[in-house]
Amino acid sequence: MGDWKTYWLRGKGAPYLLLLPFFAFFIFFWVMPLVGGLRLSLHSNTLVEESEYVGLQHYQELREDPKFEKAIRNNIIYTGACIVVILPSSALLAYWLQSAWKRVRPGLTFMLLLPGLTPPAVLALLFLLVFHGKEGVLNQMFVMPFSRDGAINELFHLHFNARPINWLKDPHFIMPALVMQAVWRWTGFVTFFFLAGMEAIPKSLYEAAYLETNDRWKVFKRVTLPLLQPVVLFCAVYLVVDAFAMFSGAYMLLGGSGGTADAGLLMVSYSYQQAFTYGNFGTAAAMSLMVAPALLALLWLAIMGPRWLKGRVG
């Protein structure tokens, strides 16, 4: 009896006992939904009546569904654009912040971070009211100067004839509008992560680097960025996952649809639409499960990628 107790409290069993609470939740609220989703995706689309086994029919349908293809393509473009814009601008902002006047640094960091602290639903609301629209800031600042009697034309005697962009109705601009929102939301946070990572870099490394050069940018490029690589990788993974889980912004801006010509249709919005607009829960579940392998591959890449690189270089 005593041995048994020691085994679980202090001995070899203890780690498993202490992991139990987390993994109980993990199994109950993560594995079970997944298994349930698998079952759901193999049955016909009814929640109320007894549904029947249909095999891979939903998957087959999705493979031929042009809307699903569009959602995947949109989501990939959206993810790529977010990464390409956010990571470099955050690196640049972190670099500037590192060399900004010390007393304004916390204030500036907070200004950049505020969108990240704001619920995306509120961000979308503000985006609609402030940026978007004929009178909106984006049009007034960046488009209207190029209009027929805009400032740029007057100044340089040019003949641009720009019209205010209808960001959320014009299919060419829906995606840029969604990306802009993500950039607005995440850039500050990623910058903050970079700064925290930079704080962890030993000062002696900088001292050594500054013996060789006085060029701040060069030091940033050669010393800071390479050492920041794990942080960058983490942020990149997080951004990709967030992009594939993006819902609130698109839902607020496009009202649960994909927008004009489905130009803003993303994975989660489409599965939401399938489930709650059409009542096709099986199809929606199949959709989630079809994205899963891609996201798992991402994890694998994030774990194995750096090791592979290390093996090559070091």
Add this chain to the structure above:
Amino acid sequence: MKKALLPSERASWTATLLLIVAGVLFIYPFVWMFCSAFKDNKEIFKPLQLLPGAWNLEYYKLLFKGELIPFWRVFANSVLVAFLQALGTVALTSLAGYVFAQHRFRFQGLLFVASLVVIVLPQQALAIPLFSWLNELKMIDSIWGVVLPGVVSGLGILYFTQVFRQIPRELVEASRLAGLSEFRVYWTLLPLCGSALLSFGLIQFILSWHEHLIPLLVLSTQDKQTLPLALASLFGSSLRFPFAVLMAASTITILPTAILFAVMHRRFKSSLSEVLPH
């Protein structure tokens, strides 16, 4: 001769100026939002006009009266959900993080990777299967249906494993030699990572405060809704109402996370930089 300063010690005015421009662009909408809570509908649809004609408090009063949305009720729901979720996540993942950092056992790698899978396949990506599972559990329209799935955080496991790795092994060994059970060892180590616990609690609070999809699926009664839901449904309603009310509600919605972050900013950054690999 002047001693060469490190980049963090030299101030660059161009950088400061550029940052101010970026910062103003980032927060202009927030300043506008704050001011717009005092404007009538005609003024609000001029995004370039910042200051209201008069600082009129009537829209705040209208919001607090709770006719458009039961504001304080919804606010309290949001606080409750975010707080419980933060508390639960920190409790579960710090315990697991301690085990992963300070023990060697069979299936360790497998279990660790399993918890990392949650990072890349979050509940939002599995929302529809999760919804039908919660439906089977009869947890729909209860805040537990939002809170409980939310505490399964792979990010927490990753974070606390790093945190407990920082703790010197001798300390752990000493507590074990003193005859403490493994849980008591964990319990005595906890005060040493106070900052880390608070920081992760804050992250989880913010994530939960922002969450839109899961509450939208789970909570249907208006009295149980959280802030993003209430704001979205007010915004989407065909009701004619002063938009200033929406702006007032948004302003208050932002305050808790912004204040918490501003207060904890320094602690947050240093505990973050401790766990980042270097």
